[in-house]
Amino acid sequence: MSERLEADYIIETAIDPRQAAEIMAGEQSSGTFVAVPGETEELKARSAAQVEAVEIYDTVTAPSLPGAATGERYARARVTLSWPLGNMGVSLPNAMTTVSGNLYELKPFSGLRLVDVRFPDAYAEAYPGPRFGVDGTRRLTGVTKGPVIGTIIKPSVGFSLTQTAERVTELIDGGVDFIKDDELQADGPHCPFDARVEAVMRAINDHADRTGKKVMVAFNLTGEVDEMRARHDLVLRHGGTCVMASVNSVGLGGLLALGRHTQLPIHAHRNGWGYLSRHPMLGWSFPAWAKFWRLAGADHLHVNGLQNKFCEGDDSVIAAAQSLLTPMFADKPCITMPVFSSGQSAVQAAETYRRMQTTDLIYAAGGGLVGHPDGIAAGVASLRQAWEAAEAGIPAETYARDHPALARALEAYA
């Protein structure tokens, strides 16, 4: 596959899934609901989407989604479609319209979910991809082994500038590698972006001058395109090493503009992901969705965490994280660093390592770090100890015997 755009779906339909797949291909290329003049054989040969595969894997008796054509039973199938590059050209936004578009609304489908997408090689050349990824993030944070231990400024929103800078000072004194703004804190009047960068970077730079360790701060610059570019430049001028954007709020247009402009890692926040994914027979699976943001330049991307405070199961979290570490193209892997976050503490480190078999990730804890009963430094220590134990293959409870920060965390967050 190098010249065609391909996408995999799971579908649920009361009609023959092969026929359903042909309807998908027609809707998303040269067909409409009646035959029209101009849809010649020559045009179809040039532009029609092709059904590459249809594999029925289940049959159910009730439809997953309302509104579809009904039947006695509904087949579930995995479908692969492909399109010639000539239809959408080399354009991420138009590729998105091509592989998703109106498909989710078509009458024969009581379920339709996009599970993967493969881009033609021309996309690898045309798009920036992550400029930093795992290696760049390790270089900028100085974390050569183990996960990058991160935290979120909490409360999410409401701090003044002074309070924010004070909290950041506490966090860096506590030994974190990485700090992010909450997605709810961008440029509100209590804590405006530009002044926050100045105040926070003063603390970060002072600490770096004293210790040689520059903590990475993901400043949430979510906003309009020109704002984001200007904010990026401000962070860069102050010696900052990361910017953050809520990708569903800025959209592909926003992230592409930032991705082409950036000289810093982009920390991509997926808030809103639930509305795209929460129903298992609707919307997007993470690996497909993430590839758009990876090509657009996301260096870090949130994947939730094990035993999280949300509805997502652990298997889905691991599949998402692994997908980010799987190359997209032979010559341009577009590796994006997974960010484990949401209800994380020392408790989940062992299982996360057991399943990921790598520490090429950001492990971010908010309450699970600053809420440690012995304070922030103990919170950070508990996370590092938990990961040391995991990498060494030592049960956390065993390692905790002579690592009191870990012991207290296991107790507090059990």
Added chain:
Amino acid sequence: MSERLEADYIIETAIDPRQAAEIMAGEQSSGTFVAVPGETEELKARSAAQVEAVEIYDTVTAPSLPGAATGERYARARVTLSWPLGNMGVSLPNAMTTVSGNLYELKPFSGLRLVDVRFPDAYAEAYPGPRFGVDGTRRLTGVTKGPVIGTIIKPSVGFSLTQTAERVTELIDGGVDFIKDDELQADGPHCPFDARVEAVMRAINDHADRTGKKVMVAFNLTGEVDEMRARHDLVLRHGGTCVMASVNSVGLGGLLALGRHTQLPIHAHRNGWGYLSRHPMLGWSFPAWAKFWRLAGADHLHVNGLQNKFCEGDDSVIAAAQSLLTPMFADKPCITMPVFSSGQSAVQAAETYRRMQTTDLIYAAGGGLVGHPDGIAAGVASLRQAWEAAEAGIPAETYARDHPALARALEAYA
């Protein structure tokens, strides 16, 4: 309401809906999953989201979505939350994160859908809104009464430049007011954007010179921000009167950049809408979602059509269209012209008028116009006749007796 951002949801939960609403408010403002230092009473007073209303309207015995905390029964409730403007400031992307964000993933919810949103007055001042809307579109098309009769270039994709220009010539000779690119046709190599604009505008301008009627063409400029700005300028230079963007593919960042730049009406295409809305207890309702694009500058927005080829029911289509014609602010109504499209023909005109009681809309037919058995001119005539009959309160079948184009359409598309 002028200083707070408000949002209405329908939720489904096994816990007390009042408690569930407090969890929503906490997650989307100053709370996290454990108490953290810094979340003082003063901070909460400044920044906590408030639960404004909780109204239980139903109880069900099975959860709508998997993954949630379970119970014996699940209450459905309508919830209103509000946030101080100080949290997110005047920023559409950050308002989107605030009202949607992580809410859809929270454990206590087996259903959560955003049904409406009300912006503080400061948003009316800060954002462009539709620059043309209904009045501007009527002025530019010269359609002073009745709906703007539109069509889509079909086949959707695959035509060469010459074929596209020939088809446009046929459509304008047939008498249409409005033509749009299909959302699948943007800048593919068979029909690149810039050359298409030149070729199509030559036909449009020739016809305007001869007849005084300039047909509006919505050129699909979907792409990256700088591309879209440049393409807009090209359309303007060639005397074009409309541009089109797929809003879910360019995102708010994309549409805001275009909305601030544009000197032409923006035809906003909602493809992808199904993944945001198809499950009735998940995602977005149209009125809430549309307000973001209206503020960002959408002059036209697709609302599907009655008896469409998709899964959406007629009530939902009408509610969507009516929402666009309902003012957002007293001093800045942000009226966006609804575009009825998808399987439309003369057949649905009467019912559309009966329910809308206005002709301030674009009525777009693809196959239902060019597929008319007597050709394009008859297709256009059949639509105009169907709307004349509807406005005059004459049954279409009666009016068809001495209007053969309508008669043939009612027969062909029954």
